[in-house]
Amino acid sequence: MNFKQQIVKEYQLRIQDKIDAFQDMILALSEDSKNDAKGSAGDKHETALSMMHIEQEKLNHKLKEYLNDRDQFSKIYFSKKHSKVQIGSLVQANSNYFLVGIALPKITIDGQTIFGISPQSPLAQELIGNEVGCTFKINTTVYTINHIE
Numbered sequence: 001m002n003f004k005q006q007i008v009k010e011y012q013l014r015i016q017d018k019i020d021a022f023q024d025m026i027l028a029l030s031e032d033s034k035n036d037a038k039g040s041a042g043d044k045h046e047t048a049l050s051m052m053h054i055e056q057e058k059l060n061h062k063l064k065e066y067l068n069d070r071d072q073f074s075k076i077y078f079s080k081k082h083s084k085v086q087i088g089s090l091v092q093a094n095s096n097y098f099l100v101g102i103a104l105p106k107i108t109i110d111g112q113t114i115f116g117i118s119p120q121s122p123l124a125q126e127l128i129g130n131e132v133g134c135t136f137k138i139n140t141t142v143y144t145i146n147h148i149e
Helices: 001-038 043-076 122-127
Strands: 091-094 096-102 103-108 112-117 135-138 140-147
Touching: 001 043, 001 096, 001 103, 001 112, 001 140, 091 112, 122 135
Parallel strands: 096 112
Antiparallel strands: 091 096, 091 140, 103 112, 135 140
């Protein structure tokens, strides 16, 4: 498995882990509300159920976001080699690696830090369409594209 494949696999695992965690939290909250319904009465009971319902809505919203991320990520063709930066490219600029696809948290593989960036981000806008050797500036940092995969 090459470096880019390791990165893609790690991001897939992390997205799925988040989905599983939110599904588990939603299930646990659902079970708690059923158990609470059996033993409580009055205003405290109604308040507790209301709070659980609000929390469940928040968790469902986050779950939908991660399901959407997983769907978007799975539609990107990462196995293609690119001569110019485009969606699905792994770009090394200076000592940083950027995977152009969707916004994802930074990860470290083999001592290298990788950032998942959205094509709409200012950094991706500077990268897309450029090739090895191109230089650009974001804020005060000057980047040079060293490698594209």
